[in-house]
Amino acid sequence: MDPVIVVGAGPVGLALSLCLATQGVPSVVLDEGAGNDDPRPARTAVLRPDTAALMARLGCSTLRDEGARWVGWRQLRRKQQMRQLPLGDADEVGGAGGTGGAGDAVADGDRADAVFPSPLHLPQHALTRGLRDAVARHELVRLVTGSRLDSLEQDARGVTVHTRGPGATWWRGSHVVGCDGARSTVRKLLGVRFPGRTAVERHAVAALRVELPWPGEAVLHRQPPWRGGGQEVSARPLADGVWRLDWLLPARGDLVTPEALVARVRDTLAGWCGETPPYDLLDTGVYTLHHRLARRWRVGRAYLAGDAAHLLGALGTQGLDEGLRDAENLGWKLAHAWHHGASETLLDSYQAERRTAVAARLRAADQSLTILRSGGGLRTYLPGTARGHDTLLADGHLGNGPLGAPPAYPHSPLAPPYAEAHTTVDTRTGAPVDDVLVTAPDGMTVRLRDRLGRGKVLVVLVAPGTGVWDRRHWLTAGVMPRLAEAVAALPSPAELLVTESYPGASAHSVLLVRPDGHLVAAFGGVRPDELYAAADAARGGAPEASPAKDRSDRSDRTANIN
Secondary structure, three states, rough: OOOOOEEOOOOHHHHHHHHHHHHHEEEEEEEEOOOOOOOOOOEEEOOHHHHHHHHHHHHOOOOHHOOOEOOOEEEEOOEEEEEEEEOHHHHHOOOOOOOOOOOHHHHHHHHHHHEEOEEEEEEHHHHHHHHHHHHHHOOOOEEEEOOOEEEEEEOOOOOOEEEEOOOOOEEOOOEEEEOOOOOOOOHHOOOEEEEEEEEEEEEEEEEEEOOOOOEEEEEEOOHHHHOHHHHHHHHOOOOOOOOEEEEEEEOOOOOOOOHHHHHHHHHHHHHOOOOOOOOEEEEEEEEEEEEEOOOOOOEEOEEOOOOEEOOOOOHHOHHHHHHHHHHHHHHHHHHHHHHHOOHHHHHHHHHHHHHHHHHHHHHHHHHHHHHHOOOOOOHOOOOOOHHHHHOOOOOOHOHHHHHHHOOOOOOOOOOOOOOOHHHHOOOOOOOOOOOOOOEOOOOOOOEEEHHOOOEEEEEEEEEHHHOOOOHHOOOOOOHHHHHHHHHHHHOEEEEEEOOOOOOOOOOOOOOEEEOOOEEEEEEOOOOHHHHHHHHHHHHOOOOOOOHHHHHHHHHOOOOEEE
């Protein structure tokens, strides 16, 4: 069977190719550039715990050395501190998944002892370089530079695309995914509309090395009291003593000259430090944020992901986060289709899940913008208004609530019938599972998220006390033999894991988890028939055509057919 063609070699395209490779699927990544990225310290990526964990699983080596985790979150208004939240490693505060979040806890009051998951902040060129290095280590990924797409055709068995450039040629693939950015050629060739709002926010940005009064803490300052402070300014730490500063600008204001931007830097540093401290200005820029959503994310064997499918970013929301979630969601579904065949239900579920989730994020951001950027009025004087505004902004920047929490897919076409009736745990059906410690039959104890993305559904048995037993005993004791037999009979590849406990679960509860970490169903005991039905629903039912015949017809798996 032919490889998957990925158009675009940004973080989303590279992540998708790695997701496919870790599940045994070859891909060709068509990069219209030269294969390198100019360092831009002011262009950064903020990864939530779930997407940071995905990048680590895919082998991105730059996270540890060039990424910074914030130790706290501080919000100021004029001369007053409104809020301070401690932040910690996701493993220490409940894992990358789960149903809770800082937004829920903060809404109930600022508890001094609460610790919330910290985002990971690094330059985007460092993230891209780490993913390129990981791609170079995978023999199943072929990265082709200087290849600009100009033609796309589909038939019943696959796709054919043409690229122009020094090595102009035709390429054949099983599917094609457009990860080629906001001006996506794939989207245009498919005739997919891209409606939305233009210039919802505009920011001036600077990256500089400086000492600020809040080492390691991210700061959001609304209505700063100094002259020319504007409506809002934020400071977010990067590695090696570097900070990224953002100033909110009028959406359609005048051009910001280099001199004016330097003046903003000096005034802001003086306002925070009492006087302008020594600093090293590394990079500056001005960027405008748009909110757009493609009408369709799937057209036959062609798909859209990342900025080709959606644009967002106001109020601290992260479009790259959503693009990486696109890659993880689509990756396991294309891998299943490549190895085992897939139903239309499974392939359609990518758009049904991801477009719905991003549309909800955009609605939440647009509604919050109306509240936060409306210019005040009588609502400004209502009790609790400022506190509610601060909570919205914290949610967007820290990845909680409707503006930032990892999405759930409760109404997915892959949800089994009456899934909610099965659930016996705190995690909602379709939501990301908690990142608990699990033990595999080989005796290895790891975090649950480390077993994701391998092309298998996970069956997790909650069995208190197994950690102190010899593995030889608990593999043959109690419900384990019956459960192992049920897992072996499932309609798609599965892995059996055991955990000491799971939030809300009683002993002998069984969880069925998708390859991307979302809960399919949970059962109060071993129920082979219901487990089979849930696993069948999670793969979208039986495939409508097996890939076996197609493989026999195509012994040559190379992508280049010229």
